[in-house]
Amino acid sequence: MRPYSSRLPLGITMIGTQVAKVVESRNDKYSPGDLVVSNFGWVTHTISDGFQRWGDKDGPVLKLDPAVHSSPSTALGVLGMPGATSYFGFLEICKPKEGETLVVNAAAGAVGSLVGQIAKLKGCRVVGFAGSDAKVKYMLGLGFDAAYNYKKVESLDAAIKESCPNGVDLFFDNVGGEFFEVTLSNMNEFGHVSICGAISLYNATEKPKFGSVSDVILFKQLKVEGFIVSRWLEQWPKAFKEISGWIQEGKVKYDEHITEGFENMFEAFTGLFTGDNTGKAVVKI
Amino acid sequence: MRPYSSRLPLGITMIGTQVAKVVESRNDKYSPGDLVVSNFGWVTHTISDGFQRWGDKDGPVLKLDPAVHSSPSTALGVLGMPGATSYFGFLEICKPKEGETLVVNAAAGAVGSLVGQIAKLKGCRVVGFAGSDAKVKYMLGLGFDAAYNYKKVESLDAAIKESCPNGVDLFFDNVGGEFFEVTLSNMNEFGHVSICGAISLYNATEKPKFGSVSDVILFKQLKVEGFIVSRWLEQWPKAFKEISGWIQEGKVKYDEHITEGFENMFEAFTGLFTGDNTGKAVVKI
Structure with a gap:
């Protein structure tokens, strides 16, 4: 909005x-x-x-x-537009494979929390970032492998390196800005980046500046794609059906x-x- | 190198x-x-x-x-690694369709000049940027629809807007930095960006800063991919055969x-x- x-x-x-x-x-x-x-x-x-x-x-x-x-x-949430956002934005763009490591931010929110849980269902290692200690607890309760309060980490870069010893294969970005730049620099070759949001920039009155990313995308041969969930509008009911099944089986919480x-x-x-x-x-x- | x-x-x-x-x-x-x-x-x-x-x-x-x-x-050039770079980097990542507009930079070089010519063969509008008036003449001689000496344009943004009245659908980037940022901001929804090089950054001793691009990639729903041509090593001979045919038919110059x-x-x-x-x-x- x-x-x-x-x-x-x-x-x-x-x-x-x-x-x-x-x-x-x-x-x-x-x-x-x-x-x-x-x-x-x-x-x-x-x-x-x-x-x-x-x-x-x-x-x-x-x-x-x-x-x-x-x-x-x-x-309105897990079985609505945000649910479809998590489902298609993660599965269609990150294209997760078992054993891959995902970084997701705003990860206690409607979209991020579901992305992390779907990633766990697909056999990924999931590292979540959000903005309070209560949210860290929430993410760990959802089964995330590691979770951080980004307001308390001394360095985002160090937190990612600590929690992703084998590098980052998949990145689902709700935040943009510095988070985008730092995570990209920790990605593995042929990694996939799904850009869903850029909340750190929405209220900026002057556009802040960041280190260049095109060279990072180049040498790591990354695929980076932005999406707006309406592109899959016809398929939303398919997502709701599958997510609803996961909820009923106790595999997904919201x-x-x-x-x-x-x-x-x-x-x-x-x-x-x-x-x-x-x-x-x-x-x- | x-x-x-x-x-x-x-x-x-x-x-x-x-x-x-x-x-x-x-x-x-x-x-x-x-x-x-x-x-x-x-x-x-x-x-x-x-x-x-x-x-x-x-x-x-x-x-x-x-x-x-x-x-x-x-x-070493048109029928070697640079030729394969143009061929696969453009066709596999930009995935051109007839009528689309391409921006390519370093476009009088071995890679860029071939990318522009392949794009013309695929029915695209081609806008090239390079660093001298002689190169502008060379690009126009290759059949590019518009060509600029980037050292002489007052504003890269204005040059792109002037030469791409319907926006940019495809971008083949050899330069990075400001060029990357400015061209992205002129792209159409669902545009494709192939990152082949970032020569403007290679000699930088301090990493320069640029406006954020993740929000641009998001709202335009762009696909951005970096590549190193060795990923298609087994297929290089296929490219050389097709490019060689184009040269013999007079459709491609080098x-x-x-x-x-x-x-x-x-x-x-x-x-x-x-x-x-x-x-x-x-x-x-």
């Missing part, structure tokens, strides 16, 4: 995804009482034509599937950070930049 | 590829008088076991093929910058960093 919001004109409805209950319907596909999920934005009520747009992609407003969505809020009240939406949002949440930040209204 | 040479211990034979004539042979595959090409280094005479090593790859010392190599020196005398090798080499050569720099001894 943050990078897109800075491109929105003042006064427009803030973007965002919500689970909503159908109150009235002239569309055969939806009946009053149905729970649906769509990117309606920060609003209490919506008139919808049954479609949601993600960039230049159109998809139907999805009805929650009780067999998949154990609780409605999961359609957390939600719930804020009550529409009037607290802004605070819930800005909390993302101070590291308030573990798991998906959800506002309940 | 430049980036690898800085990792070599003092006093070791400088690396490099040469065409050599077999003087004596105890190997059935090679007879006195045969012309061969291999990475023997900067030496006048070599004892060879018939293999050449590129990183962790082994390949045979190649005999020149008179049907392919119209002159021996082509085995230039060589010839320096006479073993004692002038160093000068020929350092000339690469002052922009002396157009096409492949060859030393004839």
Whole structure:
């Protein structure tokens, strides 16, 4: 939301995804009482034509599937857009192989925590970074092999070298900036980098400068790819089905950070930049 | 040679590829008088076991093929390692489609000039950058759609915007640094970047800083890959055969910058960093 919001004109409805209950319907596909999920934005009520747009992609407003969505809020997190982000962004771009080492940051959040768990399911060594000691505990509880509070490490480089004695094969980046530069310099030849976010840069008023990476990408023969999850929009339900199975088998855990009240939406949002949440930040209204 | 040479211990034979004539042979595959090409280094005479090593790859010392190599020196350039670099680095990583726009730099050199010509054969719009007005003329003579002397442009960004009105789809980078940063910021969504070199950085004593690129790669959903041509070592002969066909049909031209005398090798080499050569720099001894 943050990078897109800075491109929105003042006064427009803030973007965002919500689970909503159908109150009235002239569309055969939806009946009053149905729970649906769509990117309606920060609003209490919506008139919808049954479609949601993600960039230049159109998809139907999805009805929650009780067999998949154990609780409605999961359609916003682990079984929603963030879940699809973790699933496709990691599997399609990192292309993990058993025994490889993954570094993932913002790793106690909705996306990072699931990426790390999927990587464990695929037989990878997983090293997570997040911004508090409680989050370190959370990551270790998810089965990560090593976890760091990046605010307390003396050197990011030293932490990566310590926890990845055989180098980094896969990197799932939610942070960008210095984290991107330092992790790349610790990668193995033919490593895969999936760029999902760059949260360290979103609030920068002046673009900070970093060491060159093109020479690192060159000599390590890295593949680096950025993605926006809407490119796989048609395939999201496939991801939800598989992730839901993992949850039911107890192989994947998720957390939600719930804020009550529409009037607290802004605070819930800005909390993302101070590291308030573990798991998906959800506002309940 | 430049980036690898800085990792070599003092006093070791400088690396490099040469065409050599077999003087004596105890190997059935090679007879006195045969012309061969291999990475023997900067030496006048070599004892060879018939293999050449590129990183962790082994390949045979190649005999020149008179049907392919119209002159021996082509085995060092357009029909040698640099030719394979252009061919695989562009086709396998940029994956060009007809109508796409390519930016290539160091584009009057052995690799860049061939990349631009292959791109024209594939129906791309080609914009080349090099370091002199004579090179601009050379690039336009090769059929490039636009060509710039980067030393004379007021702004690299403005030059790219002027010559790529529909944005940049493909970028073949030999230069790195600022060029990498500026071109990325002009790329279209889902663009492909092949990183072949970073010559602007090789002689830097302190690592210069540049604007972050991870956020650009993210929001444009770019694929960026670095490569070293030895990864396709087994397939090099396939490239040479196809490029040789293009040369015979008059579709591809090449230039060589010839320096006479073993004692002038160093000068020929350092000339690469002052922009002396157009096409492949060859030393004839």
